[in-house]
Amino acid sequence: MTGPEPGERRGGARSTALAVVLVLQALAAAFFAGDAVADITLAGLDLHVAMEAVIALALAAGVVFGAREMRRMVEQADRSEAALMAARGALGELIEARFAHWGLTPAEASVALMALKGFDVAAIAGLRGAALGTVRAQLAHVYAKAGVASRAELLAVFIDDLLEGPVDGPAAGGDELPAAREG
C-alpha cells in the first residue's frame, strides 16, 4: 500500500510525457506566433511570414487537439483507479464483515487475512513473531469458525461472494458454465 501500482505509474508517465510534448508545442507556437506578428507589423506580409503564421496556427491547433486527447487519457486513468479503489475497498469490507460474522478474535482475523494474502504458516509466524504451532492452531480455529477445511476453501468463500455479487442478470447457480456470455 505504498506508492502507486506499476500500471498506474506507467499511465502517469505516459500522460506526463504527453503533457511535456504539449508544453513544448505551446512554447514553439508562441515563439512562432510572436515572430510572425512582429514581422507582419514591421515588414508586412510576405510568403515567409505567412508560412510562419501557418506553422504557428498548426502548432496551436495541435496543442488543442493534443489537450483533448490528454484529457481523455487522464480521465480514463482516474476512472480505472477509482474502480480499482472501489473494488479494493469493497473486498476489504467484505472480508471484515465475514470475519466479524464468524466471530474471529483479532489475532485470528489477522492470521486469516495473511493466509488470504498467500502467506504460509512459517511466514505468518515470522511476521507475527509467534510460534508455528500457535499460528497453526489459530488457522485451525479460523477454518472451523468459517466452516471450511482448507485455505483454498477459505479463499473460495470470498471469490464466491465476489462472483455472485451484484452481477447484472440472473446469477446462475453454477449449473451452467458461463462460457460464451457476451462475446
Add this chain to the structure above:
Amino acid sequence: MSETGSGGGADRPWDPIVRLTHWGIAVAVLLNGLVTEDGGQVHVWIGYAALALLALRLVWGVVGTRRARFTAFPPSLSAAREHLGELVGLRYRDYPSHNPLGSLMAYALWGLLAVVTLTGIGMAGSPFDERPAFVQAEGQLDRDDDEREEENEVLEEIHEVAANLMLVLAALHVGGVALESSLAGRNLVRPMLGTRRGGGR
C-alpha cells in the same frame, strides 16, 4: 492499510498539464521578476515562454480534465467571502478543485500575467530579434520617434506595475497555501508536485 478517508479531491494530485504550467509559470515569473535583466534577450524569451504556458493553461481550462476546467472553479465573490470566514475561524474545508479564494487568485494571476507578457511583447517585438523591435524599427517607420517612445513608456509603466502586483499576489498565494496546509494538517503543495501521500498509514 487504511487508505480510506482520502476520498476528498484535495488530496489527489493535479494532472500533469496543471502541474507543468503552474511550475513553469512560477519559475518564469520569479526569473523575470527578480533575476534576468529587464528587456534583455533572456527576459524576452522567458516572457514568451510564460505567455505560451498561460495560453496552454487557458486552453486546458476549456478542454482539460474536470478539475482543471474553469467550470470547476468559477470566480465567485460570495463563495470567496464564505471561504474567508472559514479561514478566519481557522476551519478547513475540502474543495474539489481550487478553493474559492484560490480560484480568485488564479484568475487574478492569469490576468496580470497576460497584461505583463502582452505589454512586454508590445515593447520587445519578435523573440528572434537581437535588438528590441522598436530600436530596429527606428527610421523604418514613418511614425514619430517621440510618439513611439511615449507609447513604450506607457507600456513600460503598465508592465512594471502589473509585474510587481503579480509578485505580491504570488507571495500572498504562497502564504495562502501555507495557511490552508496547516489548517488541513497536510501538505497541499504535494498534489501540485504530483506525488501522493507517502506510506499508507
